[in-house]
Amino acid sequence: MAARPELQDQIRQLPHRPGVYKYFGDEDSIIYVGKAIDLRKRVSSYFTKQDHNKKTQQLVKNIRRIEFTIVDSESDAFLLENNLIKQHQPKYNILLKDGKTYPYLLLTNERFPRLIPTRNKIAGQGRYYGPYANVTGMNLLLELIRALYPLRTCTYNLSPQNIEAGKFKVCLEYHLGNCKGPCEGHQDEETYSQYIQQIRQILNGDLRLPKQYFRERMTQAAQEQQYELAHQFKLKLDKLDEFQSKSTIVNASLSNIDVFSIVSNEKSAFISYLKVMNGSIVLTQSVEVQKKLDEPDEEILAPLIMQMRQEFESESKEILTNLPVPSLPLPGVSIAQPQIGDKRKLIELGLKNVLYLRKEKESMNDRSKDLNEVRIMETIRKDLRLTELPKHIECFDNSNFQGDNPVAAMVCFRNAKPSKKDYRHYHIKTVIGPNDFDSMYEVVTRRYRRLVDEGASLPQLVIVDGGKGQLSMAVKALKDLNLWGQMAVIGIAKRLEEIYVPNDPLPLYIDKKSESLRLFQRMRDEVHRFGITFHRSRRDAATLKTELTDVKGLGPVTADKLLTKFKSVKKIKELTEAQLIEEVGKAKARILLNYFSQQEEPQQS
Structure with missing residues (x-):
């Protein structure tokens, strides 16, 4: 697609340098931001390549002006592109949906710290862990920690002075055994600090210290013949083992790794993000993004790696992906595509997640289409007061040109969709001259006599393109075949979209916005197109033969x-x-x- 003259001048001025380009559309708004190692070559390709898909062609049509910024390296171009996309959110750039606030667990910096869920990060409140991809996963972790450690939940200021002054009284949580009562001095700060140290380890994905703590306490209690206490410690150890068994994917030597996997179809890309610490997956997130242009998977994945790492505050120094990605501006971070071993297992796990997500989304789309089709058929049933759902509908039309070469056509829709293998053309055999009524009688008779002879199923609804005359001949044909009453028949007039039903002189007017009428119009247009094409081919063939003969x-x-x-x-x-x-x-x-x-x-x- 050739560029407009004013754009050609701008393209000729582009340097052969790395940088970022911005396309402006109507109202001088940014519609696309891209990066390039060579600005002139990259921008020129939009206007010289002939194999762009429709979305890219539409982008090119809408470009009114081009701006560019030169940078020192491809890495700088990536960062600038990422910032500009976030700032302007151009129409044709892929971007994860904004506005979602992920939950955190806050370990407060108070004396006798609390562990509380929150969606708001406020500096100075304490240490935030997360964000977590979903609330359910975060709550499971919070429940585990509260089952293992008796933490306070009150908001009292537990300073030594306040506790010594006896300002506070223990609450129901103390009596239930969920809190040891530090507010009245029943729990010392040193023991509480040991709990907090172990909780920090669990929140960081490392279960070794808390497991060692409970194992030692269990052994000590057993040696002292405090069997009930030993059993309590064993239950806590079992909870940690159960939690770890659900989390550990490979071996514990794998620590602080981000794993990204991507698959796609024509419309969307599906990305999985796994955060691994100490052999355990501490965060999982799978997302779908709509393709805006015909981007290859690696170009989609690269900016999303940056964005998801930023959203989930990852500081991992190792990234694993299922395909090579362009170089990312992440100093000190290695990016690899492992082919064997435990790291490859992580990639395969991510792929399983996104393949499942893709299958689920495609299945949802199919179910949505099915529900849409059922809704349309149900609307037709109600509008026409039919006794059964019209899953099989056939529509007839005649075509002739000044009485020459009369033909007819029938199109078939099944489940509100065209069934082209069932379309039929008809040469009019028994009618001489332009007689639409007799032609309709002939083709309806021929169609349903054949279905009966073959033992094929009959449609629930027959539509004839025309008014009362064509409808009456279709009805006559069905009566002569002894099929009257076995299927509904209507006629649709062209001028006012009037629907005629047998034995009623007044037309039925269906709401112009009704899905029923839209489907009838679609079928009428389809049978008209199908019939006209056939008629023209016959007419042209007859004309050619006449010329030679x-x-x-x-x-x-x-x-x-x-x-x-x-x-x-x-x-x-x-x-x-x-x-x-x-x-x-x-x-x-x-x-x-x-x-x-x-x-x-x-x-x-």
Whole structure:
């Protein structure tokens, strides 16, 4: 697609340097931001390549102005592109949905710290862990920690002075055993701090310290014959083992790794993000993004890696992906595509997640289409007061040109969708001249006599393109076949979109916005297109045959032979004398050449 003259001037001024380009559309708004190692080559490709998909072609059509910024390196270009996309959110750039606030767990910096869920980060409140991709996963972790450690939940200021002054009284949580009562001095700060240290380890994905703590306490209690206490510690250890068994994917030596996997279809890309610490997955997130242009997977994944790491505050120094991505501006971070071993297992786990997500989304789309089709058929059933759902509908139309070459067509819709293998053309055999009524009677009779003879299922609804006249002939045909009452029949008039039903002189007016009427109009347009195409091919064939058979000395057999092989008179005229002789012999070839030369003489004069 050639660029407008004003854009060609701008493109010629672009340097062969790395940088970022911005496309502006109507109202001078940014519609696309891109990066390039060579600005002129990259921007020129939008206007010189011939194999762009429709979305990219639409982008190019909307470009009114181009701006660019030169940077020192591809890495700088990536960062600038990322910032500009976030700032302007251009129409044709892929971007994760904004506005979602992920939950955190806050370990407060108070004396006797609390662990509380929150969506708001306030500096100075304490240490935030997360964000977590979903509330359910965060709550499971919070429940585990509260089951293991008796943490306070009150908001009292537990300073030594306040506790010594006896300002506070223990609450119900103390009596339930969920809190040890530090507000009245029943729990010392050193023991509480040990809990907090272990909780920090769990929140960081490392279960070794808390497991060691409970194992030692269990052993000590057993040695002291405090079997009930030992059992309590064993239950806590079991909870940690159960939690770890659900989380550990490979071995514990794998620590602080981000794993990204991507698959896509024509419309969307699906990305999985796994955060691994100490052999355990501490965060999972799978997302779908709509493709805006025909971007390859690696170009989609690269900016989303940056964005998801930023959203989930990842500081991992190792990234694993299922395909190579362009270099990312992440100093000190390695990016690899492992092919074997435990790291490859992580990639395969991510792929399983996104493949499942893709299948689920595609299945949802299919179910949505099915529900949409059922809704349309149900609307038709109600509008026409049918006794059953019209899963099979057929529509008829006649076509002739000034009474010549009369033909008819039938289109079939199943479950509110075209079933093109069931479309049929008909040559009118029993009617002479332009008689739409008798033609309708003939084709309806032929269609349903054949279905009955073949034992095929009949439609629930028959539509004829026309008013009361065509409808009455369709009804007559069904009665003569003893099929009347086995299917509903309506006629649709062209001018006012009137629906006629048998035995009612007044038309039925369906709401113009109704899905029923839209489907009827679609079927009428489809049968009209299908019939007109067939009629034109017949008419053209008849015209061609007449032209050749009018040539004196050339019979219909020879004319048919030539037209069957070369399809048109134009192509026959382009044959050389030797080619014509080979096809029809010297005598007939000479007749055709003389005829064609006589046809050309008036045009030359």
